[in-house]
Amino acid sequence: MRLTIPKNEIICGDCLDVLMDFPDNCVDLIVTSPPYTDRRNHTYGGIHPDKYVDWFLPRAAQFLRVLRPTGTFILNIKERAFNGERHTYVLELILEMRKQGWLWTEEFVWHKKNCYPGKWPNRFRDAWERCLQFNKDKKFNMYQEAVMVPVGDWAERRLKNLSETDKIRDESRAESGFGKNISNWIGRDMVYPTNVLHMATECANRNHSATFPSTLPEWFIKLFTVENDLVLDPFVGSGTTAIVAKRMGRHYIGIDTKEEYCEMARNELRNRAYQEVLL
Amino acid sequence: MRLTIPKNEIICGDCLDVLMDFPDNCVDLIVTSPPYTDRRNHTYGGIHPDKYVDWFLPRAAQFLRVLRPTGTFILNIKERAFNGERHTYVLELILEMRKQGWLWTEEFVWHKKNCYPGKWPNRFRDAWERCLQFNKDKKFNMYQEAVMVPVGDWAERRLKNLSETDKIRDESRAESGFGKNISNWIGRDMVYPTNVLHMATECANRNHSATFPSTLPEWFIKLFTVENDLVLDPFVGSGTTAIVAKRMGRHYIGIDTKEEYCEMARNELRNRAYQEVLL
DNA sequence: GTTCCGCATGAATCGATAG
């Protein structure tokens, strides 16, 4: 067990082993996109869909241990089609992780606007992935203002004139009132987002087989951490999460089994630092 | 057991009982949005989340029996937040239905563009629901060309700008679905859609509390049936699915426990027929 | 005929309060 919390390192190894050395409750956010199943077995050792839950659970137990009670675990995952069906390993994983003590707080949908092309007789292109939110505790840190988005253009017309019913709606039996604080809306141009994320995949990242766009970890890092918090990606690949975290003024830990990816990530992190010095 | 297959009826009763009288393998598509859980206590008797799977499974067994081997079952559902978590009854339902013999072929995402407003410290607004596709057999009927869309969100704009009466007039001229109109677009860039559906809820339907937009069953009816096929909605509510099916030249069966909703659906079906005679 | 604008209203969720 390390005496100090490691920070800003890319560590080569299986996160199951690497995290054993970490103290309890030291990470503010875990955000990761693990190797899905044996689709990419030419790069990672592929895990068969039927074995996926058993493979993942001991690692999830370590994540649970190192995460702070106020922290969040975001798991970007999607089950593949297998024998003409969607495989059930993600569903089973959620149920098993709850038995470990995780709370399954929310499921965000990542809508991939430019999804992989193709045509099959029995299904359409898969344009979405799950971003599962797990927590240790019902109370966790969430900075909603950091991810607000511009309001729809409906507001321009809507708020010009306040109707009489808008003002009194609250008093007439509160079914679901919009009346109470309508005046708060005047001048407001930002609203809170929903649990559906519209983000394009990055096709430009040719060095790593997974297309994990930097906007995805960025959004969750904004939402669940502040500066100097510690972000962990236990399957960091070519380093996207770590790079984004660093750029955003958070500390990072990246772990990956492939030395070549770790080296790639470290190089990228050095280059970014160098570029920033130049600016 | 009825000797003949019922067609074009709205039947009042619990689908569990009503379907007992139906022969095996007579339905081409089941598309439905069942009462979710204890949400609508004042209209339907609420089902507690913990009891939901047990409540649903015997009904799913009947659906399996009456569905043709080439048919499809589309289940529109979303788990509610419960004690700060997403409840797991939908996940469990999928696993249990597979034990019954269902194949879980696909999960479509219905992105609700105008979702329910609100703000909470631990979550954002819920803007999506599941449309789970189940089949009896790996080989099933799917008419992908029927739902092709031109590049550039044509369908979205078109459906948005057409009033309901416009649609009726249009349909009776064009016979089946959008077939006639779409022919104008062939030769332009038509693409297959993805498994993410963008549709707004209809908030103006004041007769029924569920906002099941007609575009949702319409899309699946186009995708999984042809004219004169039989469409079943075992929780038909105020009749949306049946009305759409009829308009599209399919046969329908609607079942609901509430006599007032059944009567509403029957009235609406009569009115539509009357309007079409006038045109 | 179009476009614009006013308006009602949603399959929501949490936390506090009451029984």
Place this chain on the structure above:
DNA sequence: ACTATCGATTCATGCGGAA
């Protein structure tokens, strides 16, 4: 302690009438 009820919070759409 555990459950039922109630108030507070918040967007985006379709419809219908007006310009």
